[in-house]
Amino acid sequence: MATATDQLVGFGLVAFSLVLFVYYTLWIIVLPFIDSDHGIHQYFLPREYAVIIPVAAGLLLLLFIGVFIMFVMWKSRKHAKKSD
Amino acid sequence: MPHPAPPAGGARCRLSSELQLPSSPARGAAVTAHLGTGRGAAPAPGAAPSQAAMTKLAQWLCALALLGSAWAALALAPPGLQPPAPLRRALLPLPVYLLVAFGCYSLATVGYRLATFNDCEEAAAELQEHIRAARADLRRRGLRLGDQ
Numbered sequence: 001m002a003t004a005t006d007q008l009v010g011f012g013l014v015a016f017s018l019v020l021f022v023y024y025t026l027w028i029i030v031l032p033f034i035d036s037d038h039g040i041h042q043y044f045l046p047r048e049y050a051v052i053i054p055v056a057a058g059l060l061l062l063l064f065i066g067v068f069i070m071f072v073m074w075k076s077r078k079h080a081k082k083s084d
Numbered sequence: 085m086p087h088p089a090p091p092a093g094g095a096r097c098r099l100s101s102e103l104q105l106p107s108s109p110a111r112g113a114a115v116t117a118h119l120g121t122g123r124g125a126a127p128a129p130g131a132a133p134s135q136a137a138m139t140k141l142a143q144w145l146c147a148l149a150l151l152g153s154a155w156a157a158l159a160l161a162p163p164g165l166q167p168p169a170p171l172r173r174a175l176l177p178l179p180v181y182l183l184v185a186f187g188c189y190s191l192a193t194v195g196y197r198l199a200t201f202n203d204c205e206e207a208a209a210e211l212q213e214h215i216r217a218a219r220a221d222l223r224r225r226g227l228r229l230g231d232q
Contacts, residue, residue, distance in 0.1 A: 013195025
């Protein structure tokens with residue numbers, strides 16, 4: 001069975017993604033239909049950040065994945081050279 | 085990117101359908117083939133012919149192009165087709181929104197599968213039983229196995 005840590009991390013991921021989805025849906029889909037002097041607008045960043053933040057996060061993720069793959073390949077090549 | 089892998093876990097805990105122990109003497113060689121290559125020579129279920137894969141890719145590309153052109157047509161707002169301002173403000177970041185929603189779904193799937201990961205104990209016992217039977221069968225035919 002999945003250990004307690006696994007369950008904690010897994011359900012934490014589920015909860016985080018649900019919260020993110022609801023918040024982003026509110027921000028993108030619902031907010032344009034609410035009057036701009038309504039108080040709910042103070043809980044959201046200006047509208048251009050709704051595009052800038054995901055794009056920046058995606059670029060960071062791609063960069064991280066690239067660095068990780070580079071690191072793993074470099075390490076495995078060093079390992080293979082040593083075993084020759 | 086536009087080909088979401090099915091959530092892993094549909095095909096776990098299914099040993100008895102793949103590792104049928106051959107019982108008739110004519111298929112004795114199949115035991116060694118199974119033990120040698122692991123999965124045996126049965127075609128993998130995911131290995132579709134390349135033509136079908138192209139069709140799937142073409143389907144995805146077609147749907148993406150259709151959605152993208154519809155979005156572009158609405159977002160560019162030609163003079164004859166002016167959506168009201170709030171709708172237009174919701175429409176402009178829609179591709180990014182769909183991307184974020186897909187990422188949320190993927191993250192939630194990974195988290196859920198991680199939290200409900202299970203051990204396949206009866207499948208493990210079944211596999212051990214198969215290995216024991218195969219060893220006994222091979223030993224009975226005079227093959228000397230490495231251990232014992």
